[in-house]
Amino acid sequence: MSDQLSADVVVIGSGIVGALAAHRLASQGASVLILESGPRVDRATLVENFRNSPRKGDFMSPYPFSSWSPHPVYQPEDNNYLIQAGPYPYKAEYIRIVGGTTWHWAAQAWRVLPNDLRIRSLYGVGRDWPISYEDLEPFYHEAELKMGVSGAPNNGSPRSKPFPMQPVAESYLEQRFRERLAPGGYQVITNTTARNSRNYDGRPACCGNNNCMPICPIDAQYHGGLSADAAEKAGARLIANAVVYRIEHDDKGRIAAVHYFDPDKNTFRVTGKTFILAANGIESPKLLLLSASDKFKNGLANSSGTVGRNLMDHPSNSLVFDAEEELWPGRGPMSPSSINALRDGAFRSEHASFRIDISNSSQVASVTNALIAKGVYGAELDEQIRFHAARQCSIKNVLEVLPDPENRIVLSDQKDALGIARPQVHYALNDYVHKGMAAAREHYTRIAQLMGGTNLRYSPDGVYGNNQHITGTLSMGSDPRDSVVDGYGRSHDHPNLYMASTGVMPTSATVNSTLTAVALALRSAEHIHANA
Structure with a gap:
């Protein structure tokens, strides 16, 4: 069992960001193990769920809710998984199944503008990123090729190569x-969307069904389920229904293992050389805070006190x-x-x-x-x-919302079915x-x-409506005193822990955050491979 539960790289979360990082590393020869807290559900079942749903406007209704891996549900009533501390309600929606939340996204795959990474220097607000647009540009293109992105070339973001x-x-x-x-x-x-305008990567062109949300019925639109499939085909192993509840470190602060529950609360320990935390900007800080120890009393990767802080959305x-x-x-x-x-x-x-x-x-x-x-x-x-x-x-x-340390994710005193603390959100505009x-x-x-x-x-x-673009809670920066990870997504506190998530973005800019998060994760994967 211990041999089976070990890998060069252990990825926590099978959403589009973590799965594409896993795909890259597995393709380069690393042994990769992906742990997903939720179940595996096939597209045909999800399409049927949508067709049978009495609430067609509720984009969460086709997606199964599991007691062991709960996510926020607001219709027909709030399940209070995400505890609201106010003063403004932040009712984020996300899905905890294999493939993650991009099962029901609009597939908008924008790049940020170069100036978005320098708003402190240019406009005196927010924060500057520790990397430049030029650092990110080749990974944007790699992400666009993997996801099959189509778009108008004059969308404001410089590019060295055309859209696929x-x-x-x-x-x-x-x-x-x-x-x-x-x-x-x-x-x-x-x-700019991850939606086929022609046959691409074995999937058909968009035929205009007009239910891109909550699910494209023909897979013309890219999603995390396809990313997870690609990672497995490249050699990664994926374990569904594996609810990680603690990250374990050694006496030097390196990550040694992660521990997960199955739905029956049996516990398993997974070892590895490098760990990638690839849950979203709410579940990732929750896990880091849950992993507090005698050595790291405020949670892992949190010497700056900024884990969970600077929550942003659109x-x-x-x-x-x-x-x-x-x-x-x-x-x-x-x-x-x-x-x-x-x-x-x-x-x-x-x-x-x-x-x-x-x-x-x-x-x-x-x-x-x-x-x-x-x-x-x-x-x-x-x-x-x-x-x-x-x-x-x-x-x-x-x-765009600017980073504010008082907008944050913390642990609540309420537990889910496995006894894990539910996240609590503090939010204001x-x-x-x-x-x-x-x-x-x-x-x-x-x-x-x-x-x-x-x-x-x-x-x-x-x-105001909310767009479910959860950013900022794992902010990258050059200074370990005010950020969680460096420009490669590596924890300042734990040299073999990386974070691949929309949460690492220091500012939110004005576009959907998925493509940027994928590009950052691919950059992290390159760094992991180069330093293996």
Whole structure:
């Protein structure tokens, strides 16, 4: 048993980030063992779960909840797995199964801008990264090749090589937004996504099902389940239902082993040479804090006291309106295009930057529910559904939050079914965010005018949606006094412990964090291989 539970590299977490790091290392000849806390579920089952779900708008509903590896659930009621300490609710959603949360993502695979890594130097806010865009650029390209990323070349982020494929075919809604907003000075570009526009890596091109979230039914969209499969094909071994509850160190501070429970709470010990903590930005700090010892009383990798701190995400406000022409959202990808000109500028010293995302999700269900709630029925209901579902549009922002040490993940005094402490979140949003939200609302109004919009419905002031882009809780930096890991993702405190997660990002920027996390993990994997 001990021989079986040992490897050159032990990876905790089988999501897209950890699995692609594992794939790289296994392909280079290392023995790799992946430990995943949740069960293995095949795509056909998840698609069937979605089709049978009574809550089509709940993107978590197709994904199984396991008592031994719980994740937050909010519908039909909050399961209180993620304990809210306020003052602002941070209701993060993530999935704990083989492949992780990218089973239900929008597949947006953006690069950050070079200036995003230098906002302290340029604008006097946030933090600078310990690495440059040039350090990361080749790993971005490697990640894009592995994931099959398509996109418009003029998306603002420099690149040395082209995308693996052209963008997915433009929807009619996207075309009309682009044409009508151009005279107002808004450039609408096709989103950069890990979604096939042609047959790629044995998977088909997007056929426009319009349920990219919660799952692509044909696998045109990349996800962590594919990453886990690739890692196993490269030689990695994956153990599902392995709930790591403690990381063990030796007397010199090197990591010696990890301990996990199976669903029946039998315990196992896994040894290795190098360890990669690849859970998300909530579960990773939770595990480090759970692993406190006499030598490391505040948890592992936490000599700086910053494990779990500087939690960030991308809050959103939004506008729903009726365009003056029929656009029929619902044909093609759900999130096809965006406005990117507001991601950077001198204004970042005063308020948050943001990207404006244009939704193409079908409006039939929301329109129908709203009309029925108003008492509309019969022939008029049919007529009104056709009219409004063809014209109703939605836009939102993806807004940068700056690191704040008071926004943090800690251990609560409440336990899950295996007796492991549930995470507790402290979260607040400041004027930097509120000013950015106000600026976005002004742009929404102009956009609606250009689209001939009527019946404008803004989201309530101070009430923001959450985009589940969990960053910052394992921040990288050059100074061990104020960061958790170095520029390679290696713990300042434990030389054979690396972290591969969106949590290592020191700032959140204005784009979905997955591609950046994968690129950082591939850079970590190269460093591990070079120093093996």
